[in-house]
Amino acid sequence: MWGIIATWRMAKEGVKEGCALLKEGKAAGDVIETAIRRVEDTPYYQSVGYGGLPNEESEVELDAAYMDGDTWSVGAVAALRDYANPVSIAKRLSEEKVNIVLVGEGAEKFAHKEGFERKNMLTAQAKAKYQKRVEGLKTEAGQPYSGHDTVGMVCLDTRGKMTSATSTSGLFMKRKGRVGDSPLIGSGFYVDSQYGGASATGLGEDLMKGCISYEIVRLMREGMSPQGACERAVNQLDQELRRRRMEAGDLSVIAMNQKGEWGAATNIKEFTIVVGTEAEEPAVYQVIRQPDGHCQLEKATSEWVENDEQKEKVAAGV
C-alpha cells in the first residue's frame, strides 16, 4: 500500500504528482519534498513559500520541516528569508547529525553554502496586501493575527517507509522572529514508519501546547485508527485550552497509518484535506465538524474545488 495525505485544498496538485511518483515506486522522502515544493512554488497560495504573506516588517519569513519515519532523522528551518524551497533545506538538514534545526541568518547561511536557490519571496500582491493591512490598522482597532494555513503532509511508500513534512509563512503580520508549530517536532509534524504520521495546521501557539502531532501518533501506536486519533487529540487539546485559558485557537490535523488508512479532524467549522492512496484516486475532502465533536469527511465535488480555488486567486489578487 502507498499513500499521501495533506492539509488544505491547495495541496491538490502536489498530492496528484506525489501519487504518480508513489505508483512508480519512488521513495517517500523524495515524493513528499516534490509535493510540498509544488505548493511552495505557487504564487497565489498566501501562506506557503513564494507569495506567502509577510511579517510586520514586510519580510516573508518561512518555517519548514522534514522527518524520516524509519530513522527519525529530522531537519527544520525557521524564520528563513529569501530562499525558494524551505522544505528542501529542511530535508537536507535532516542528513546532519547535529545542527539539524537552524533559524534566521544561520539557516540562510547554510542554504547559501549548500547552493539552494535564492529568491525574493515577497510578491507584488503580498506587498500590496501588507500595505493595505498597515493602512487598515491605522484606522481600525484591528487584530493583525489572522489568515494562516500550513501545508503539512504524511507519505507512505511501497517499501513501507513513511515521512512527514511542513512548510508555511506562518501568521500574516507576525512579529519578526516568531516561530509557529510547523518546524517543531511533535507539534507541526511527527512520523514513525512502524505506526504512522501526523501533521497540523492552525494557530501554532496553541497547537504546540499539546504536541498534537506526536499525540496523534502515540494514540495510533496504542491501536487507535487515524480518524479516532485525530478526533481525540483535537478535542482533548481544545477542551484543555478552553479550561485553562478560556479559549482555543484553530486546530486542524491529518494522519495516516502504516496501512495507508487515514483521518482528519478540526475544531473549526470546516477545513479541507487532499488524500490519495493505492486504493483511492487523489481527492479533496471537506472535514466538517459536527456538534458532538466528531468530524464528517465529505468528498468535494470538482465544482466546489474549482470555486474554492477561484476564490483563493481573487483573494490573492491574481
Ligand code: GLY
Ligand atoms: N500553523 C502555522 C503557524 O502558526 O505558524
